[in-house]
Amino acid sequence: MILIKIGGNALTDPKTKQLIISQVAELHRQDHMLIIVHGGGIEIAQLLDDVGVNSEFIGGHRKTDARSMTYVEMALSGMVNKELIGLLNHAGVKAVGISGKDAGMVKAKKRSHVENGKEFDLGFVGDVSVVDTSLVQTLTEAGYLPVISPVSIGEDGQTYNINADMFAGHLAGSLQADKFIALTNIDGLLRDVDDPGSIIRELSPAEARSLFGSVIQGGMIPKIEACLIAIEKGVHSAHIINGTKKGSLLRILKENEQEGTIITKNSN
Secondary structure, three states, X not given: OEEEEEOOHHHHOHHHHHHHHXXXXXXXXXXXXEEEEEOXXXXXHHHHHHOOOOOEEEOOEEEEOHHHHHHHHHHHXXXXXXXXXXXHHHOOOOEEEEEOOHHHOEEEEEEEEEEOOEEEEEEEEEEEEXXXXXXXXXXXXXXXXXXXEOEXXXXXXXXXXXXXXXXXXXXXXXXXXXXXXXXXXXXXXXXXXXOOOOEOOEEOHHHHHHOEOOOEOOOHHHHHHHHHHHHHOOOXXXXXXXXXXXXXXXXXXXXXXXXXXXXXXXXX
């Protein structure tokens, strides 16, 4: 079982999107058991802009009030999710679009954000609390490919948006997936962001944790955290690869080649 997280450029660039869809379709035809989790930050921002809702960011997190959450869910569980399953089904994959809400798959807890000793209310932004994998397992065992939005129900019955990387890492771990793959638009974790050749090919969890705040910054933080969560929960290997490169998924899963950055418990 392989869980793939896609987002960002992969969802907005048509050429990249088609590269990924065609690879997923080929892998599915070869009986790989796949699960896709997607984000959609760019689509959320565009929809909120279209309807005239201003976004406030606190420490890099979008503050999400009740009105904003309605549009966040519309973008993620509606627009992005249904486009992906449409493309996958057109490519011959039996894809099913669901969210963390379905069958109570993921229970969310309200996220607490503390900055400089002060706690900020982010509204309907959540963290993963409990994962129930039964729906995903039922679908994959029946030959379907679940495509999952990270919108989930909170312990209080409210709708929450969970960071897609973190959602994916928790789900991969709970499923005891063989691999967790985070697709991004760079070749992996770079020791120097200005040097594309400085890719760190392999890391242990301890080595990865030691790089937070130095090498690991910005948008790479949740991706590495998601990888660590997956590994700690029993996933064999976690990968960060460039989804914009032709054949990158096939090279990892079909040809078993080195691609991007890999984190495993047994890394030296």
